[in-house]
Amino acid sequence: MNRHERHTTLLELLAERHRLDVDSVAAELGVSVATVRRDLDHLAEQRLLTRTRGGAVAHSVSYELPLRYRAVRHASEKERIARAAAAMARRGMVVGLNGGTTTSEVARALATRADLRGTPDDPALTIVTNALDIAHELAVRPHIKIVTTGGVAMPHSYELVGPLARHILGEVSLDIAFLGVDAVDAESGAGAHNEHEASVNALLAARAERVVVVADSSKLGTRAFARICPVEDIGTLITDAGAPERSARFEERGVSVVQV
Incomplete structure (x- = not known):
């Protein structure tokens, strides 16, 4: 160790x-x-x-563990989830990403896809995020256009929250939003422990044509304090194969489940 x-x-x-x-x-x-x-x-x-x-x-x-310490938990599962999520993006899309260890992996998987080529004048993807760490990591990628929200930085998640973040998100439209969550339940939907983060994440979901929740199986069937979106708004759930019985509950509610 x-x-x-x-x-x-x-x-x-x-x-x-x-x-x-x-x-x-x-x-x-x-x-x-x-x-x-x-x-x-x-x-x-x-x-x-x-x-x-x-x-x-x-x-x-x-x-609550800061993000840098939570990153190593369920690391292999998160990497597989991220690769499956990144494969859903198409050139020219506007992609939304909130903060978290899983979405950080999604950002890396998107940035390293060999088939997504572009230039600063012709980016392969536009990524809209309220996560400082994701923006920092992707800002050096010339084939990706990064749009960040304003707002107040949360010390544990590096997410920007508050009126400034909501104002920017209210002005954009997303093709797809990949949401990392603290909990996701087939009855109550996706949630976060912090109500300020949940509020901004809810707007990310509302501005997206398609919502994809990326969550390892430890978060399935659990609830958090603040709701991000109801289960009806989740188009796809990408998770690992650790809890197939919990995944089946989402399919019964009309959510497309991808297990990796």
Whole structure:
């Protein structure tokens, strides 16, 4: 287990337990007590936890992993989902992407498709996003035109939210929107934990001719605080093969399900 993987695991354990003991965690991870202390000190410096005598505690019970630490969870599934999503795009399309680890993978898959060639004067795709990390990564791709919203940056997701973001999205039309979600349920639809992110993501969906939810199977059949869109608005769900019984529920509601 490398340093980044240890940090991710420590934060996941902290999210579940809200308190960690150095000795217990060291034994659980199979590393030295000194290593765990250094890791916790590093995470405390980033204000991701609070160090205590002999361990650490979460800042709050609503603890959420920052995007850079969530990226390694279900990584292979997200890569397969991203490739399937990117294959749906056609040259000349206007594509919407919200923030998240899965949509970041979709952005990379779109950017590296060999058949999507273009120039700054004749871009292969126009991508509209409220995600700072996606915009930053794709801005150097000369064959992709990047349109970003304004707004206030959310520290965990790097998404821009608020009136400025909604204003820009209200002025554009999208051929397809790929939405990363915190939860998606066959009854309640797609959701996000944060209501500000959900509001902007809902507008991305509303401005798109086709809505594609990209979510690994751990998010299927779960609900989040704020709804992005009802299940009737989801044209396609791209997920992994981890929960076929949950996927079947979406097909019963008329959603096209792609399992990879």
